[in-house]
Amino acid sequence: xxxxxxxxxxxxDHDHGSELSETQLRVRALETVLxxxxxxxxxxLDAIVEAYEKKIGPRNGAVVVARAWTDPEFKKALLADAxxxxxxxxxxxxxxxxxxAVENTPQRHNMVVCTxxxxxxxEVLGLPPVWxxxxxxxxxxxxxxxGVLADFGVSLPKETEIxxxxxxxxxxxLVLPMRPAxxxxxxxxxxxxxxxxxxxxxxALAKTPGGAN
Amino acid sequence: xxxIDPAAARKATQAIPSIPCDAEGPVFREPWEAQAxxxxxxxxxxxxxxxxxxxxxxxxxxxxxxxxxxxxxxxxYYRHWLAALERIVxxxxxxxxxxxxxxxxxxxxxxxxxxxxxPIELKPEDFR
Numbered sequence: 001x002x003x004x005x006x007x008x009x010x011x012x013d014h015d016h017g018s019e020l021s022e023t024q025l026r027v028r029a030l031e032t033v034l035x036x037x038x039x040x041x042x043x044x045l046d047a048i049v050e051a052y053e054k055k056i057g058p059r060n061g062a063v064v065v066a067r068a069w070t071d072p073e074f075k076k077a078l079l080a081d082a083x084x085x086x087x088x089x090x091x092x093x094x095x096x097x098x099x100x101a102v103e104n105t106p107q108r109h110n111m112v113v114c115t116x117x118x119x120x121x122x123e124v125l126g127l128p129p130v131w132x133x134x135x136x137x138x139x140x141x142x143x144x145x146x147g148v149l150a151d152f153g154v155s156l157p158k159e160t161e162i163x164x165x166x167x168x169x170x171x172x173x174l175v176l177p178m179r180p181a182x183x184x185x186x187x188x189x190x191x192x193x194x195x196x197x198x199x200x201x202x203x204a205l206a207k208t209p210g211g212a213n
Numbered sequence: 214x215x216x217i218d219p220a221a222a223r224k225a226t227q228a229i230p231s232i233p234c235d236a237e238g239p240v241f242r243e244p245w246e247a248q249a250x251x252x253x254x255x256x257x258x259x260x261x262x263x264x265x266x267x268x269x270x271x272x273x274x275x276x277x278x279x280x281x282x283x284x285x286x287x288x289x290y291y292r293h294w295l296a297a298l299e300r301i302v303x304x305x306x307x308x309x310x311x312x313x314x315x316x317x318x319x320x321x322x323x324x325x326x327x328x329x330x331x332p333i334e335l336k337p338e339d340f341r
Contacts, residue, residue, distance in 0.1 A: 018333055020324045026295055027245045029316035030252055032335060033308045040255045048251035049244070168329055 061124040061174060062195035064089065065206075066188040068101075069179040079103060082174060086124065099124065102165060103176045104202070109160050110175045111149070111202035113141040114167035121172040125197050132201065142166075152203045175202040182209045225254055229268050246291035253298055261305055270304075271297040315340065 020028065034040045064086055068075040078085040082101040099121055102110040114132075131137050141148050145162040149155070156162070165173045177199040183191060198204035241247040256262065274293045275283075283289055302308045319339040327333045 018324045018327045018329055018331075020320060020333070021245075023243075023292065023295060024245050025317050025320045025324075026299070026313070027248045027252070028320045029313045030298065030302070030308070031248065032316050032320070033312055034252065034256070034302070037307065039259060039261070039307060040252060044255060045248065045251045048254060049247045 060086070060089070061121075061197070061200045062192040063188070064124065064174070065176055065195045065200065066191035068176055069191055070186075070188045075176075078176070098171045099174060100165075100171055101174045101176050102163070104178045106157075106178075107159070107161060109149075109156055109162050109202065110165060110173070111141060111145055111162060112165050112167055112173040112175060113138050121174060124174055125200055149203065152198070154204060175200050177202075177206040180206050180208045225257065225264065229264060229271065241291070242288070243291075246294070249291055249295050249298055253294070256302075261307065262301055267297070267301065270301055273297075274300065 031040070031042065031045065035042050035045075064078065067089070068078050074085060077088070078101045082099040085101075086099060104110055137148065142164055145164050146156070149162070167173055177195065179191070180194060183194070194207040194209070196204055196207060199206045241250065253267070257264065257267070271294060274297045278289065278293055278296075283293075299310070299313060302313075303310055316335075318341075319335055320333070322339040322341065323335050324333050326339075
């Protein structure tokens, strides 16, 4: 469809509507037409994408977190203005305009929800997991975050407050997980291996040295 | 098809050596790239085309883009892939450009009227 002109004016209102990029629209068009004609099965497509989800994006998030764990100045900058701090690392392709880093502490655990993958910082985190977009996850994460965490195998002390952040087109969140015990003296490189995507969404904790394989 | 056949993906990357890969398989920069890859893999599984045929069309799209000034540094790889995919479904009589264009604009309309935070769904009213 090289001859087609798709560069019409995308003047969507960010406050009220959603936005899909030109390539996202073309892929959705293909997916819908092909599945309506019975050539592809959307479920099977999800399965393929899911198999590769960990291969998508530069997975810069883990590097950002590991640096925050080892460089107090960077951590301060990250919590003050994540977009700027992440951009200062130089190798990011494109970060959302308003990336906000929220820090997990013994007192507070942060979790992020949004039903739209367009509102997910995939530049930093890679592809969102399939469940992240599901309506049950979104509604339950808001109503019963502790239950959702339990489903993911995470149990937090009763005293830990759970804060749920709703990602929007303007503001995307990166959870800064707590640095695991027993990693004193580790290099940022080695620490980055402990940072899973889910720990930066807040549905997991950073891996512990013993469980890191 | 609940599990991915790693052999199928491996065959694809062997047949199309230009697919960006790491040690374990294909890598993608954005979610839509994986979706375009998945659709292609799926159509191949359905027997719509053979890999050499796909490689020829993809190669042709890349050449066209290069002669139009594409720097071809790898960042635009899946744009060419998407163009090749649109072309092969047209050539096979599966979906013509006019139909794809109609759905393109319908999805654009659907996104536009969907409040942020809700899943974007296609409705009949989106086809105008």
